[in-house]
Amino acid sequence: MxxxxxxxxxxxxxxxxxxxxxxxxxVRNELDNLAPDPSAPSATAIDWPRLLLAGSIxxxxxxxxxxxxxxxxxxxxxxLTDGQALKDAGAVLLGKLSNFRAIALATNRGLLTADLxxxxxxxxxxxxxxxxxxxxxxxxxxxxxxQVNDFQQRFWSNAGGERWLSASAPTASGKTFLVLQxxxxxxxxxxxRVAVYLAPTRALVSEIETSLKRIxxxxxxxxxxxxxxPDKYRAARAGGARVILVFTQERLHFLANVLSDxxxxxxLIVDEAHKIGDNQRGVILQxxxxxDTRANPKLKAVFISPATQNPEELLTDAPDGVQTVAVDSDxxxxxxxxxxxxxxxxxxxxxxxxxxxxxxxxxxGTLQLASxxxxxxxxxxxxxxxxxxxxxxxVYTNGAGEAExxxxxxxxxxxxxxxxxxxxxxxxxxxxxxxxxxxxLAPLVExxxxxxxxxxxxxxxxxxERLFRSGKIRFLVCTSTLIEGVNLSCRTIVVRGPRxxxxxxxxxxxxxxxxxxxxxxxxxxxxxxxxxxxxxTQAWPSGVPSRARYPIKRESDAVLxxxxxxxxxxxxxxxxxxxxxxxxxxxxxxxxxxxxxxxxLGSISAASLSKRHDAASIAKLDQALGALAAQIEIDVDxxxxxxxxxxxxxxxxxxxxxxxxxxxxNLLLAEVASNDSYDRFITIMGRIxxxxxxxxxxxxxxxxxxxxxxxxxKGYSLAKxxxxxxxxxxxxxxxxxxPDLIRGTMELVEQIARFRAPKYLSAYxxxxxxxxxxxxxxxxIDDGLDIGTQLEFGVSSTTLLSLMELxxxxxxxxxxxxxxxxxDLTREECVAWIAERVGQLQTMDVPAIIIREVRERLTLPGDxxx
Numbered sequence: 001m002x003x004x005x006x007x008x009x010x011x012x013x014x015x016x017x018x019x020x021x022x023x024x025x026x027v028r029n030e031l032d033n034l035a036p037d038p039s040a041p042s043a044t045a046i047d048w049p050r051l052l053l054a055g056s057i058x059x060x061x062x063x064x065x066x067x068x069x070x071x072x073x074x075x076x077x078x079x080l081t082d083g084q085a086l087k088d089a090g091a092v093l094l095g096k097l098s099n100f101r102a103i104a105l106a107t108n109r110g111l112l113t114a115d116l117x118x119x120x121x122x123x124x125x126x127x128x129x130x131x132x133x134x135x136x137x138x139x140x141x142x143x144x145x146x147q148v149n150d151f152q153q154r155f156w157s158n159a160g161g162e163r164w165l166s167a168s169a170p171t172a173s174g175k176t177f178l179v180l181q182x183x184x185x186x187x188x189x190x191x192x193r194v195a196v197y198l199a200p201t202r203a204l205v206s207e208i209e210t211s212l213k214r215i216x217x218x219x220x221x222x223x224x225x226x227x228x229x230p231d232k233y234r235a236a237r238a239g240g241a242r243v244i245l246v247f248t249q250e251r252l253h254f255l256a257n258v259l260s261d262x263x264x265x266x267x268l269i270v271d272e273a274h275k276i277g278d279n280q281r282g283v284i285l286q287x288x289x290x291x292d293t294r295a296n297p298k299l300k301a302v303f304i305s306p307a308t309q310n311p312e313e314l315l316t317d318a319p320d321g322v323q324t325v326a327v328d329s330d331x332x333x334x335x336x337x338x339x340x341x342x343x344x345x346x347x348x349x350x351x352x353x354x355x356x357x358x359x360x361x362x363x364x365g366t367l368q369l370a371s372x373x374x375x376x377x378x379x380x381x382x383x384x385x386x387x388x389x390x391x392x393x394x395v396y397t398n399g400a401g402e403a404e405x406x407x408x409x410x411x412x413x414x415x416x417x418x419x420x421x422x423x424x425x426x427x428x429x430x431x432x433x434x435x436x437x438x439x440x441l442a443p444l445v446e447x448x449x450x451x452x453x454x455x456x457x458x459x460x461x462x463x464x465e466r467l468f469r470s471g472k473i474r475f476l477v478c479t480s481t482l483i484e485g486v487n488l489s490c491r492t493i494v495v496r497g498p499r500x501x502x503x504x505x506x507x508x509x510x511x512x513x514x515x516x517x518x519x520x521x522x523x524x525x526x527x528x529x530x531x532x533x534x535x536x537t538q539a540w541p542s543g544v545p546s547r548a549r550y551p552i553k554r555e556s557d558a559v560l561x562x563x564x565x566x567x568x569x570x571x572x573x574x575x576x577x578x579x580x581x582x583x584x585x586x587x588x589x590x591x592x593x594x595x596x597x598x599x600x601l602g603s604i605s606a607a608s609l610s611k612r613h614d615a616a617s618i619a620k621l622d623q624a625l626g627a628l629a630a631q632i633e634i635d636v637d638x639x640x641x642x643x644x645x646x647x648x649x650x651x652x653x654x655x656x657x658x659x660x661x662x663x664x665x666n667l668l669l670a671e672v673a674s675n676d677s678y679d680r681f682i683t684i685m686g687r688i689x690x691x692x693x694x695x696x697x698x699x700x701x702x703x704x705x706x707x708x709x710x711x712x713x714k715g716y717s718l719a720k721x722x723x724x725x726x727x728x729x730x731x732x733x734x735x736x737x738x739p740d741l742i743r744g745t746m747e748l749v750e751q752i753a754r755f756r757a758p759k760y761l762s763a764y765x766x767x768x769x770x771x772x773x774x775x776x777x778x779x780x781i782d783d784g785l786d787i788g789t790q791l792e793f794g795v796s797s798t799t800l801l802s803l804m805e806l807x808x809x810x811x812x813x814x815x816x817x818x819x820x821x822x823x824d825l826t827r828e829e830c831v832a833w834i835a836e837r838v839g840q841l842q843t844m845d846v847p848a849i850i851i852r853e854v855r856e857r858l859t860l861p862g863d864x865x866x
Contacts, residue, residue: 007061011069015054018046019069020362022076027337027355027364029079030491030528032389034365035350043080052077052089059096064330065358070097072335075525078106084113091116095128098135099333100147101174101522139181141188151329152178159302163323166273166303168311168549171516172334172527175304176271176487180211183269187222187244192266192300193236197246198288200275206458206809207465207487208271209246213807218859227805228255228789233263249281249288250759254789256291257641257762264296273303273314274550280585280644282555283593287643293319306513308550317608330549334519335526339364340534340544341383348372351383353530356544370413376496377402379532381409384475384494387530391448391474392491394517398499400479400743403451404440407477411449414474420446421472426848427463433847434460434811436722440739448474454481455746457718459809463849480506482514489520489527496532497539505541508548559590560613560621566591567617570624573648574631578694588693592639592646598625599636599647638770642763649692650767656691657771664777667768669761669787672713672796681706688760695760696752705752708745709761712753712794717814721745754792762788797823802830807857812850819844831858 001009011019021041028034055073058066070093077090091112094102106112117125136145137156148156151169159165159182169175186192197212199205205226212224223232223243228251236243245255256263270289276282293299303314307330315324337355344350349372353364369386373379384395384406395410397403417424427450428442434457435441441460444450450464450473465488467473480500482488493515498506506514519527531544559566569587578584597607603622604610610618632639632651639647657667669684670677682703685696696705711721722745729736769781785801794810795801799820803813805827820833834854837844841851 003057003060007058007063007066010054010058011066015051018051019072021046022051022080023072023355023357023362024364025080026072026076026335026526027339027528030337030526031353031364031367031387033368033370033386034353035368037365040365043076048077048081048086048089052086052093055093056096059093064332067097067331068335071099071332074099075102075335078111079525084119087112088116088119092120092124092128095131098131098149098153100132100135100149101333102525105522105525139185141185146178146181148178149174149333150331151175151327154327154329155179156182158325158327161323162298162300163325164301164303164315164318165325165327166305166311166314167327168305168308169327169329170307170332171513172332172336172489172519172521173329174333174521175306176208176211179269179271179302179304180208180215183244183267184212184215184222186267187242193242194233194265195242195244195267195269196252196265196292197244198249198252198268198270198285199246200248200272200278200281200285201454201481202248202458203454203461203481204271204487205246205248205251206462210462212244212246225805226251227793228252228258229805230255230258233259237264249285250755251792252288253284253291253641253643254758254762254786254792256295258786258789261291261295261637261640263292265292265299266296268292268299268301270301270303270314272305274305274308274552276314277553277555277558279555280589283589284643286554286556287593287596287640290317291640291643293317305550305552306516307509308552310552313552316612333521334524336515336518337526337528338515338544339528339530341367341387341530341532342534348374353387358547377406378409380494380496381406382413383530383532384492385410385413387494387528388475388492390491391471392468392524393475394482394488394490394493395475395477396482396493396495396498396514397477397479398497398503400451400453400455401739403453403477403479404739404743407444407449407451407475408440410475410477411444411447414447414449417446417448423467423470424448424472427460427467430460430463430847430849433845434717434719434815436719436738436742438738439742445473448472449477450475451477452481453479455743455750457746457809457811459811459849459853480510482517487520489517489523491518491524492528492530493518494530494532497536506545508545509550511545512548513550554609556590556593556609557612559587560609560617562586564617564620566594567620567624570595570621570628573646574628578649578690584694588646589644592644594621595625595628595647596636596639596643598622599629599632599639634767634770638766641766642759644759645763646693650763652691653687653764653767654771656687657768658774664772664775665780667771668780669765672710678706678710681709684761684764688764692760692763695756704748705757708748709753709757709791712749713790713796715795715797715800715814715817717811717818718746718749721749749794753794758788758791761791762786799823799825799830802827806830808853812853815846815850816854819846834858 024041025043051073055070059070061067074090074093078087081087091103107114120128132147135153136147137153138145151173155167155178183195187195197208199208209224209226216222220241223241225232226246232243276285297319305311311328312326318324339353339355341351341353344352349369351367353367355362355364367386369382371382373382384393395406397406424445427445431439431442452461452464468476498511500506500510515529518529533539534544566587570591572581573591598604601607605618628648632647634647634650634654639650670680685702685706689696696702722742725741725745765787772778772780790796793804799822800813800817802825803816
């Protein structure tokens, strides 16, 4: 019998009964409010020596199911047995799986006595020490050795040199931890002067920036920044402190524009790189990577993605002659228990939990609810409250409004905290002062419950995540934002009929990325995913998804694979009336990318993407693009500055400027303090809609969009914008629901003021500057901060920008700015102002969390911050 045959026999027959028994026991131990089960197996009836021997054999396999079985056996031996010898044997088995973090977790929780090596025999001790040495890496910048798992070691050993690397592994495999250590090592030890870490969302940008600063401490060798401002880049290139820039793809384009494309990056890390396939923003990411590679062909690129089918796909656009390598792993470092919850017939408060494994099911027990779950939201809330009573429970909902309602329902089932933890009170204070006095989050967090969605202010969201990690927030109700790469783990996830986007059933790979949040490595031994009503075809149209991995496919390739739709769209895009064109959401971004590529190369057949599509399709595209390019006078450099904005639209706008009969100064934006600033925004948004692209639709909402942009740019706090909206509704006798108004305002700020307006107003101003040069009116060109950058961060004054350059969130910066008289303070002057008043901030009604952020981010004279 071969080793593979032996491993297969062990799983199917040899230790199947004992494996099922320990699976039921370990899973039941994870869940709360299960009815007593007389049929549940006993840990004392298990043949542990035989099972542990089987585990050591299974650990030698390269198959996921064998490795998971070995991990289950090791975890059970540590958590279910009383004898030290069996616990030690479980720890040895974890060592064979290179799962050193799980050993440390068991020791920290008191499940394993310290000094394991001292209790092992000579042979086992030598073997364990050899294994630890084999699974250790040297961090050259610090001289420290890190114990790692197999994926981490392969990443580290392959990431050296000049080659491009694409790494893929499940969510809980320690990717982010290792990549940040490696990044710092490269910048310090490998002389990479400028490194860029790309993340898909502002939430993940904030998290990565915070993590890097925490790891680096007070070093002056490396600067970390998320602001697309040129100073730190230029200083690094001039021999000053090296810099790590943490950006979204849009911010990277902003910086390249500010530097007029002289941006040269040594090292580019693309996190959540599978999002190169996302609708509308995927092609912006692709464009950013290609732009950086053109600027520096010697750029080193590293792509990180969760459990993808084909990580090597991201390497196909590497420059000629550059070596590439893919590091792929499908092994989980924690146990993930996928269970389905089905109501017991005629008993609405009893729910049967069944564990689903590959090709098999296993009964877990019956969950008892505290109240009758009348309605779908109550069903989700009550099951979550029951099964995850001890905390660490994440509840997935299909929208921000639903998240708030489910969180409220859960809170009503929990006892009031007496006394309420001081950090929860501080979070409630921030919610009331930073958003609105009656924001629903505030009373919920005082009971240890919170909700989390993408449009919330970053400081609020980060504090929610921190307190959930610490266990002070026991239940967190979230939306699809959590799939976007926020590194937040939990014990249990509860979900019913998950959707992503506008009501689309969640794809299996997205579902399993969400499920990967259950049981983060080093924090938990296992994680639980509870899927409610698995037989309901409305909730689960294709059933509860089987385990799946992301298929990486660029947005540009996905659109071109639709057939002739792209070529037909391009032919219509040349028409003057944009409003009549259909499917703009599907084709506009990719069409803009293709047109700019054609203008640069003269033919799409010369582009890297042509090798992934048939020659006839490429020829048809070339024909349509050639007809468009013939209409365009603007140069390719201007078009390349605005990814996702079609050069056709830019040309139409230029023609509108040329034919404008009024005073050319009327085409300009007014400074935000000017009386006519708001009216100018209205006019310019209408002009963009008419000539460039229907970006601010519907037309009836342009006045609202302009007002939001005006207030955001003026430095208004979110709380003030919300108060103004309430006042307007009251003065005009318009009815409103406060929770809807708050969420709607947050969405307008994020989607209009921080996304759409920067993108299109920045393009507008670039084309206008071109026109002003044509007519000899360079005197009207303002060389100050680009409008796109101003809007991305919501700043127009020097003082507010200086506060954000110091590392403060916009929420904190605005609160301080409201107390500062002058609007022209430099960073140094802001530090001096804060240092003089830091002891008075609490009496100035500054929320405690903002005071803490000020102390953490700023080094104040006289070491006041410490």
